[in-house]
Amino acid sequence: MTNNLQGTIDLLILKTLERGPNHGFGITLHIQEVSDGLLKVEEGSLYPALHRLDRDKLVDAEWKVSENGRRARYYKLTPQGRQALAAQTESWETLRKGVKKVLRFA
């Protein structure tokens, strides 16, 4: 599934980064793996999203040497990012419940 819902990709990124700093490619892999391949991040929109989060100070970026010995840009959750994650998780849950109820009823 490709996900175009505004904000969803942010939530996925923030949630992934909750486990620790990671680079863009790592985030892609992680989302794909833990969702058992159900969610596939569209790579073209991942990076602009990361940079937007960086601009909004929800994540912090830093160049580090990655596991394969090359330079990679690592993103790390900031305290604001953690707050935003909590808020977005909650609103997502609400949305999910709401949608589920509607679907069940219909």
Add this chain to the structure above:
Amino acid sequence: MKNPLSRWLSRRRDPDAELREELAYHLDRRAELDKTNPTAARRQFGNVTQTQEEMRTMRIPIWLDGLRQDLAYAARTFTRTPGFTLASVVALALGIGAVTAVFSVVDPLLFRPLPYKNADQIVSVGMSAPIQPSEWLLGPDYIEWRDKPSAIESWAAVEGTRNCDLTEGEPVRLTCGVVESTFLNLFGIQPFMGRGFTKDEDVPNARPVGLISYELWQGHFGGAPVIGHLVEMDGQKREVIGVLPKRFEFPGLRQVDWLVPLQMDVKRQLTRQVMVILGVFGRMKPGATVDQVRESLRPLFNHAMDYVPPQFRKEVNLKVSGFRERQVRDFRTASLVLLGSVLGVLLVACANVANLMLARGATREREMAVRAAIGASRTRLLRQTLTENLFLSGAAGIAGVGLGYLLLAIFRGLAPQGVPLLATASIDLRVLSFALALSVLAGTLAGLAPALRLPSPESLTGTRATGVRKDWLRQTLAAAQIAISLVLLAGSGLLIQSLWRIQQIDLGVDTGQILFTHVALNDQRYPTLEKKQAFYLQLEDRLKHMPGAAAVALSTSVPPATHNEAMILSRIEKEGQPLDQRAPTGGMVNVRNITPVYFNALRIPIVRGRPFTEEDRNSTEGLIIVDEALAHRLYPSGTAVGKRIRPGGNGEWFTIVGVARNARNGGLFDSNAPEYYVLLRTRGIQLPRPANGTWDRGRMYVIIRTSSDVRAIAPLIRAEINRLDPKIPVEIQSLDTEVRQLAARPRFNAMLLALFAAIALALAAIGLAGVVSYLVVQRTQELGVRMALGATPSNVRSLVLNQSLKWILAGAATGLAFGLIATRGIKSMLYGVEPNDPWIIGGVTATLIAVGVLASWLPARRAARLDPMVALRHD
């Protein structure tokens, strides 16, 4: 120390390169994982370039990005129209540069806080009289006022400045400020190093101490330790106890090198036999106002008046003024006029650029309409226009500040003495911020009119339906430029006329080929009258035999400058006519003690009687020569020659041997005082000053008329003086230069105003020509029709000219009205010409109209040469 790897990791790089690297990493990992090549990975990724672009926009806030777009767009527009850009930037830069330079000069005088603590609590108090309108107070009165309660909590008196000589090493002529020990405290001045005066140092015959200026310390003493050092001044060792702060401003804005204690003899002052004249400053009690101070001093003033002869009382007033007012009194008008005139230039420049922008706006109307049509909001377009203006004014601001530096250097070159503090004026942070604010303001002002224009949908049609609706604005702007230029031209015309009048003043002396130098003998090395006299006579003799010296005279002062000695007219007793003790002053009479050669050297003719002769110098009888004015005042009917007078009403009688032609003695501007010349006799007789005709002052000018080059003879004079006494500092001046310096301030003002008026006129003319050409282009089709219907080229030409003439006249009339009001404000700067001088005002108006017509002529001629066939097809 970080390891090289992390340093390499953390170093700042080109942000775009970072974006590329980040994506490349992703693509490589993707290719590796999927076991494909990077190209395939790239394909799977989607549009890499677009992603990069999106990421790039994430880096900057949205509004900033809009600004970036606007700026980029503006830069593109401006490079597409270099002529317009250059014209606007040059016009604005001229205005901003002129204002910046003038502001840097007048700011310390008008606006900047004075370099004293709570300067607004300091007042200048004293008496004022027609002979000395600035506040002064006699020693005994000051002592009394100081010790009585009033609204002033602390006092300090200043005796003003005097020449003092550094008589060690290479002798130098310096200026000493003579102040009471409370001076530094009152003004809240902390010495740069060392300390201020103590009370004990401020009593008669106390050990000589002094503070030196920062500049003297840096210059003459090379910044070496000086505190506690003894320096020989006027032949006396004086201890340096402190260094004054940088940019120390003495009251009256005069430059002082030393500050020495007043050492007033209180007991002697209170006898009122010999009285010192003081400038008096006070710090007001907290919350007190200048008016309250005046009222609290009124009883003291009334008491002081008891000592003033009754007939003089109504000429004397109590005067209390704020310190800044006192400090800049003489320069305020000129400073405001200069600042006003450059602001006028800036306004003209803004109007000019506004017109250029309107013209460009017209040609861009279609572009704007297209942008509006495809969705740009009104505010977006407005912002675009304003950004463009700020872009322009930013460039103009930078160029203007550069121009400001240049102008400031020119001001200094024009007249170092033109304005006080000019030498130290600089474009500092404060002036720079002012220039910046000014640029933004100018840009906004210039851009306001075009920015507020709404692109009309009709513009999209591509027809010229939206013709001439904003023309009144353009023409009003052109007329406003003419009006402002007229005001500036009128002002500069009047100042130039004044300057011309000043240069036409008949000084009564021939200043060419005259050199003079002030030779001061101190009491330490020349303690007696005889020693002083012997020195001067010996010097006179040596100089007389010097090659190139045509005439050598000794005199106590040199015309036409002021600070001469003076005598009250009604105190000159005529033989057989005892002094009338109740007579009013009758004004002041100038007194000069001279040797016989004086009249010959300065070419002052003796019109009646005879000149002094060399033999007269040995005379035991007092001899005197009066000028025509004094002869007339003393003996309105009848002859003065042969009469005897007694200045001061006691002592020796003087016989009038001749009457000299009037020579100026009140500087260039003040009215001339009558004058008498007392012969310096070899056998001097001590008499009350200033009528004594003796040598006891130890201060004498040597006046030399040379038959050769003045520059060649100056070193010879110096050598002769130093051969007699190597410890006397010698400054040789030429009388021509001295007279030119007296006119430095009016010249400075006139030249600056003329410069600004010329800039304004040029801008206005260019602006007018621009508007008229624009109108011609707008009316091309109409003119074509007219020509096709039979209008001759001269018809067309006068049609265009008439239209612009209407606006020129409107501008001139407005300018004339404002000019007549504005020139009244510079009345105090004028000499020998009235503010509404019809010739100047008329001439200026005529010039302006002529320039305006000329500026319209070129586009009008172009209109007349239109080919009707081309004109009709003009879209």
